[in-house]
Amino acid sequence: MKIARRKKRGPLSGPNHAASAALLSAIVDSQTLAAVYDAQDFLVYANQAFIDAFELDDARAPVSFAAVVLHNADRGRGAIEHRDSLSFIQDAQSHRRGKPGQRTFITHFHDGRFFLMAETLHESGWITLLGVDNTAQSVHESRLEAERRRVGTDGQTDVLAGLPNRQRLLRLLETAARACSSGVAFTVAMAEIDGSRAINEASGHAAAQETLTDFARISRRMIRAHDVVGWLGGQQFLFIFPELTELAAQETLRAINHQLQSLPAAARGIPRPYSFSCSVYTLHPGDEPANTLKQANETLCRAKRNGRARVEVAGVPSSGQNPAAASSEGNDARGDRGEVPARVLTAADYEVKCGQGVAGLAGYRSKLRIRRLTDGKLIYPFEGCLVPGPFQTPEEARAAALRLAEELMHLDMLNPEL
Incomplete structure (x- = not known):
């Protein structure tokens, strides 16, 4: 005898336009x-x-x-x-x-x-x-979890040990290069402490290690929470700045250099103040980490040759060099009248100081000062100039100052005689 089976109804998860809309x-x-x-x-x-x-x-x-x-x-x-x-x-x-x-x-x-x-x-x-x-x-x-994390941090006394090492930095550079493909901008900087051999010879290995620790401590304090500073080994460090332009990165690095040279050495446990030289490189989609370090290191070597506390940008001639001199052999770098063309201005030819100030109850206003180093001319502020603001947060005021600095420097590079 056959048993009559009830016909199966459609599953609840099946297509139902009214249910999907709801x-x-x-x-x-x-x-x-x-x-x-x-x-x-x-x-x-x-x-x-x-x-x-x-x-x-x-x-x-x-x-x-x-x-x-x-x-x-x-x-x-x-x-x-x-x-x-x-x-x-x-x-x-x-x-x-x-x-x-x-x-x-x-x-x-x-x-x-x-x-x-x-x-x-x-x-x-x-x-x-x-x-x-x-x-x-x-x-x-x-x-x-917060208590567990606090206890773990309190037990970590070696600042250098808390920085990403070379292997970790290579992985982070690979991640950053992939993020560039989706429109996220990254600026990378390789830094090396100036005169490290002299510090080691004059004050010993322990003092040289304290200098490295001091660099790590101050750098971490002065960069944003989502920026990265890591130790490549020896006297070299690497910075990775997400969503920061080359100009803003240079400003940050110069601010760190100023702190390293001006803060009292004795209070920091180091024998004497010091500086560092560095290169700045804009990351591109698909950049291989090893090639990024190679490009940054080549520019860093150029910075070290040109003096101390230097900030050099990859692909941009040094401010002390004439770009015309880099023309191919056999070409005359002089104009039709035998004159040497004026050197092209770069971001390295400007001293930029950005910040923010309180604008009463209205919030915060941008503070900006730009001076052309080649002749000492003050580019900003000038009589009748507009001051960006007010803003709700100091971070917004500083960001506006950096944007204005980039625009004014670009205009001055195009028309330096104005």
């Missing part, structure tokens, strides 16, 4: 964070809750995952990473782009909230991300 409406309007990344890791959809949590209202589209991380780190908003941004991106990508499937994790935001995130990597390479507020359950665990 689900999409709920995601769009809810406080659940919702986002979609494509196979190239560009953010192609985010609901308003996600945009608000990561403060992406002013982000430029398209936005890559790396750009979202750096956007938040640069402003000290959105999600909190307890490491430098490049290390976070590198580690996160190994989890996000592994085998297709779902993973869950807790994300802590600067506004004090915790979200339980569910991230799914699909066979197509696309990623969907959902996050629900988990603050109440996470506060206790967060306090325990």
Whole structure:
């Protein structure tokens, strides 16, 4: 006897346009964070809750995952990473782009909230991300983790040991070069302490080691939280600056040099103040780490030949050299009337001091001073000039000063006689 079987109904997960529309409406309007990344890791959809949590209202589209991380780190908003941004991106990508499937994790935001995130990597390479507020359950665990991290940090007395080493820096450079492909800019600087042999011979190996530690301590204090400074070995260090122009990187490096030369040596536990010379290199998509170090080292050697406390930019002739002299052999560098052409001005020909000042109750205003070193002319400020501001934060005021400095220097390079 045959048993009559009830005809199976379609699965609940099957196509249902009305249900899909209702689900999409709920995601769009809810406080659940919702986002979609494509196979190239560009953010192609985010609901308003996600945009608000990561403060992406002013982000430029398209936005890559790396750009979202750096956007938040640069402003000290959105999600909190307890490491430098490049290390976070590198580690996160190994989890996000592994085998297709779902993973869950807790994300802590600067506004004090915790979200339980569910991230799914699909066979197509696309990623969907959902996050629900988990603050109440996470506060206790967060306090325990903060205490554990504090105890671990207190036990780390060797500053150099806390810096990324050469192997780690090579991996970070590889991660940065990949991020460049999605539109994130990076500036790299290789630095070497001036007169290190003299310090070693005059004061001994221990004093030379203290000088290295002093450099690491002051450099870490003066760069942004998501910048990287690492120890290459010997007297050399490497800086990686995400979303920082060559000009802004030079300004940061000169500020570090000023501190190293002006702060009292005895209070720092070193025999005497010192300086460093460095090269500045703009990272390009696909740059191999070894080639990046080679380019930076070649420019650093040029800086060392030209004196102390030098900042040289890769691909830009030194301020003390005539670019015309680099013309091919057999070509006459003189004009039709036998005159040597005027040397082309570069960023190294300007002294730039950027900062911010309080503008009463209105917030902060930019402070900027630009002097042309070739003749001492003050480029900015000038009579009747505009002062950028007011801004809500000192970081915004300083960033505006740097942007204005770049524009004014570019105009002066084009028309130095004005």
